[in-house]
Amino acid sequence: MSADLNTGRNPTSVLHDNVRQITERTHHLEESTRRALQCLPDVLTEQQIRRLKEHKYASEGTTLLDPLMQKFWKRLVEYCPLWVAPNLITIVGLIINIGTSVLLMYLTNGAKEPCTRWMYFFTALGLFIYQSLDAIDGKQARRTNSSTPLGELFDHGCDSVSAVFVTLAGCCAVQLGLYPWVMFWCCMSSYIAFYCAHWQTYVSGKLRFGILDCTEAQWSFIVIYLISSITPKFWSTTVPMINIPSSVFAGLLALCSSVWSAANNIRTISKGGCGRNFSSVAGTSIIFPIWPIAFLIFLAYIASNYSISHSLQEHTALHLTCYGIVFSKITNRLIIAHMSKSPLDTWDTAYYGPVAVCVNQYFNCFIKEEIFLWIFLVS
Numbered sequence: 608m609s610a611d612l613n614t615g616r617n618p619t620s621v622l623h624d625n626v627r628q629i630t631e632r633t634h635h636l637e638e639s640t641r642r643a644l645q646c647l648p649d650v651l652t653e654q655q656i657r658r659l660k661e662h663k664y665a666s667e668g669t670t671l672l673d674p675l676m677q678k679f680w681k682r683l684v685e686y687c688p689l690w691v692a693p694n695l696i697t698i699v700g701l702i703i704n705i706g707t708s709v710l711l712m713y714l715t716n717g718a719k720e721p722c723t724r725w726m727y728f729f730t731a732l733g734l735f736i737y738q739s740l741d742a743i744d745g746k747q748a749r750r751t752n753s754s755t756p757l758g759e760l761f762d763h764g765c766d767s768v769s770a771v772f773v774t775l776a777g778c779c780a781v782q783l784g785l786y787p788w789v790m791f792w793c794c795m796s797s798y799i800a801f802y803c804a805h806w807q808t809y810v811s812g813k814l815r816f817g818i819l820d821c822t823e824a825q826w827s828f829i830v831i832y833l834i835s836s837i838t839p840k841f842w843s844t845t846v847p848m849i850n851i852p853s854s855v856f857a858g859l860l861a862l863c864s865s866v867w868s869a870a871n872n873i874r875t876i877s878k879g880g881c882g883r884n885f886s887s888v889a890g891t892s893i894i895f896p897i898w899p900i901a902f903l904i905f906l907a908y909i910a911s912n913y914s915i916s917h918s919l920q921e922h923t924a925l926h927l928t929c930y931g932i933v934f935s936k937i938t939n940r941l942i943i944a945h946m947s948k949s950p951l952d953t954w955d956t957a958y959y960g961p962v963a964v965c966v967n968q969y970f971n972c973f974i975k976e977e978i979f980l981w982i983f984l985v986s
Contacts, residue, residue, distance in 0.1 A: 655947035662756040662946045668816035672823055676742065684743040684750065693748040694761050700740030701765045707733030708776035717924035718775075718784025721839040730776055731832035737769060738825050756946055763805070766821075767938045770801045771931030775924060777828045777861070780835045781842040781854040784923040791911055791919060793858045794927045795904055796865035798934040803872040805938060806896045809945040810880040812888045817871060824864070831857065891950045899937040899951065903930065906961035913968055918976045929964075929983045933957045960986065 651659070687696065707730045714722035744762060748754040774797040783790040808814045834841055842854040849856070879885030880893045887893050907930045911919040918926050936957035944951045960983040967979050974982075 651943070651947065652949075655943075655949045658949070659756050659760075659943075659947045662759070662948075664756075664759050664814075665812060666814040666816065668820075670816050670820040670822045671818050672826060673816075676822060680739065680742045680746065683739060684746040687743065687747055687750075689751055691747065693744040693751070693753060693758055696740045696744045696747055697762055697765050700737040701769055703733045704737035704769050705772050708772035711776050711779050712924045712928075715779040715782065715784070717922060718779040718782060718790060719923070721782060721835075724836045724839065727780060727832045727836035727839070730780070731829045731836065734773060734776075734825060734829055734832070738822070741765065741769075760942060760946060763942045764935075764939050767801065767935040767942075770797065771928070771935055773825065773828055774798075774861075775927060775931065777831055778858065779924065780828075780831050781857050783854050783858050786852075786855055786858070787920045787923050788911075789855055789858045789862075790923055791907075791927065793862050793865075794931065795907065796862045796869070798931065799900060799904070800865040800868040800872075802900045802934070802938050802941065803869040803876075805941050805945065806900075807872040807875050809889075809896060809941055810876050810887050810893045812881040812945075815872075815875065817868065819864075820868075827861075888945060889948045889950050896941060896951055898953070899941070899955065900934070902958070903933055903937060903961065906930075906958070906965060910961065910964045910968065914976060915968065915972055916976045918980065922977055922980060925977070925980050925984070929960065929980055932984065933961060 707726075711722065711726055711730045712718065714726050741762065744758070745754070748758055774794050778784065778790045778793060783793065804814070842852070842857070844853050845851065846853055846856045851859075876893055880887045882888055882890045885893070887896075911926065937955055940955055941951065943949075964976075964979060964983060967974055967976070972979075
């Protein structure tokens with residue numbers, strides 16, 4: 608009775624088939640990686656590509672919920688077929704996450720109105736699916752012997768995009784668009800915290816996780832979505848004793864959490880890097896990476912504060928999505944700099960949009976700001 612009762616096949620035959628699938632996947636991955644790296648000279652130098660190939664993932668620390676969630680993720684990945692590519696797992700999760708977040712942004716009129724309860728529930732489900740798939744892609748890569756630096760780069764890139772839409776969707780769930788400047792700083796602080804985590808990695812060479820980190824932040828948003836699905840009017844109530852709306856209190860709490868996370872990473876950065884003379888992994892200044900994010904926040908503030916058509920107030924979600932996409936781009940440049948051990952560029956094409964918005968405002972909005980923001984977003 609050595610045959611598999613469900614398929615009638617010998618277990619040895621099944622094992623051989625699995626080994627063959629993994630071997631084929633490995634050869635396919637090597638070929639795909641080779642082709643992808645052939646396209647990189649248009650973006651990266653030969654030295655950067657060589658160092659990217661040599662990169663090894665390094666991390667330390669564990670979060671409060673990770674030990675518990677790891678048990679679930681290890682079981683979950685076992686249900687994933689061996690022929691499924693790790694990057695496909697990540698992108699499917701990201702598409703679901705973005706799709707539910709954008710739909711919530713639309714149905715809440717840019718974070719200004721409540722929407723149907725089922726939408727909040729599906730947004731929570733979308734984030735849970737993304738969290739789960741994002742957690743098992745690396746495990747799938749190890750199962751199929753297909754781990755590559757490009758896979759890590761792709762994973763971090765997806766995380767940077769997800770961070771933007773998760774934050775915006777969370778603001779929409781509590782109707783924070785009614786308080787545009789609170790929502791502005793809530794989003795900006797979230798972007799800064801994510802950027803500082805990778806800035807610290809660029810300096811120390813290791814991605815460090817705190818006791819409260821990404822997993823806990825995602826679960827916090829899931830709880831917010833679920834509260835909204837049960838009682839959407841909760842966020843319009845007033846917090847006793849301090850007499851501020853619950854939505855503003857939630858936004859300030861998120862802002863403080865982001866500042867705390869960023870401060871911890873900046874404290875690590877201030878101790879010096881792993882390079883020569885306490886420099887970064889690229890042997891460059893540990894301070895310079897502040898330039899890209901500081902310049903972006905400056906442009907975002909100028910555009911928000913001096914808009915004659917009150918763009919932040921009238922088109923809150925659209926306005927902040929545009930700057931969120933730029934944040935994602937400059938964060939990816941920082942991640943590439945870390946993985947390829949190369950200096951950060953002073954300028955990036957991602958700044959064209961924010962600078963153009965300021966120029967358009969200087970000329971009294973020659974192009975209507977809402978139209979300009981849509982052009983900015985799609986370009």
